Amino acid sequence: MEKAVAFSEKIKTEKLLTENIASLEALKLETLPPKVRLRHIRQHAHGRIAHSNNFDRDKILTLYKSTLEETGAQRDRDVFKLHRHLLENIDLLDPNLDREKLVDYLENATNDKDWFVASNAWLLLGVINSFANNPSLALQETQEAFKKIPNEISPYVTDAHILTLTSTTYLNNLLLNTELAIANTSDLIARKQAAGYPIDGTSLLNNLLYSLSMWREHEVSTQVSQFVLDIEKEVGSNTPGLTELRVARLYDQQSNYEAALKHINNGLKVAQLPSVKKHLHFLEVNSLIGLGRVNEAKEKVTALENVPESEKSNDIFQAYINRTKLGFAIQENDKNKVYKFTNELLDQTTQNLLKTYSTRTSKLVASLE
Secondary structure: OHHHHHHHHHHHHOOOOOOOOOOOHHHOHHHOOHHHHHHHHHHHHHHHHOOOOOOOHHHHHHHHHHHHHHHOOHHHHHHHHHHHHHHHHOOOOOOOOOHHHHHHHHHHHOOOOOHHHHHHHHHHHHHHHHHOOOHHHHHHHHHHHHHOOOOOOOHHHHHHHHHHHHHHHHHHHHOOOHHHHHHHHHHHHHHHHHHOOOOOHHHHHHHHHHHHHHOOOHHHHHHHHHHHHHHHHHHOOOOOOHHHHHHHHHHHHOOOHHHHHHHHHHHHHHOOOHHHHHHHHHHHHHHHHHOOOHHHHHHHHHHHOOOOHHHHOOHHHHHHHHHHHHHHHHHOOOHHHHHHHHHHHHHHHHHHHHHHHHHHHHHHHHHHO
């Protein structure tokens, strides 16, 4: 875990981070030589598919195509076709997405005789399954992408290594393989530095902060979170309020409710996504209960429960409500209710974990078959 703190400090002190760039034009890619520009736009196209940037899809494709006309080898045209297929027709956040048809399309490309085309197809399959809440299979597909990379020195090999490491790092954090994620992050930073690519240090640390906090590595998480907050003061955040949410949850886990409430309030001032706001509001209730401000907490719970019945049945929503009930019972010193709600919360947490792993295992077996 010392490595996490070490490269967090490295990111901050060496300013290994990108500005919070919201448009393709701001990157000024037209100033780069055509071959270098193609490498950058290829990575940004992949990032747009994976929602790691929010650039205009049409503008990406226009610049991608014009750069290809200046430089394009056949392998670049074939990879462009893969990216174009997803950028023109598909949004992985669409709940009605026909994933089966998309998977068939990409699986055919994984058999391409050109290793670079096949590797990119495997990577995109991994992205699809990460969005389908199947990170175990996504990680396997990313490893298949890595296996396609030859042992040679070329810009294509460099870019393939960076893209596979980007996915592997994210997925290992998601699967709570924190030690591997730390090693991946360190390797990714080194490779991006060597290649001259900008490093989104905020996102790398934020992903790592997620897995560290889930493991309840409080001391390390606290140090890393402060680095992230310091960096965001300089460059902003692609998801305003998210870091404040994670830091607030970290302090909540340690029963430091005053510190948690401070970060919750900061997060609510800037948060834009409804999901981030909702998590912040529930954490706010927990902090108010912990500080003995029970009446305020009850008012906020009443407002939070004013949602459609379909949302109330959500597992995360129910977990928050059960924890809130437990908090009220502790404040009221009602031992029977404390025992009851503690068991209910434990049952629900256990069932959710088992359900998640059962679903992932079923999907993995089905995919292997």
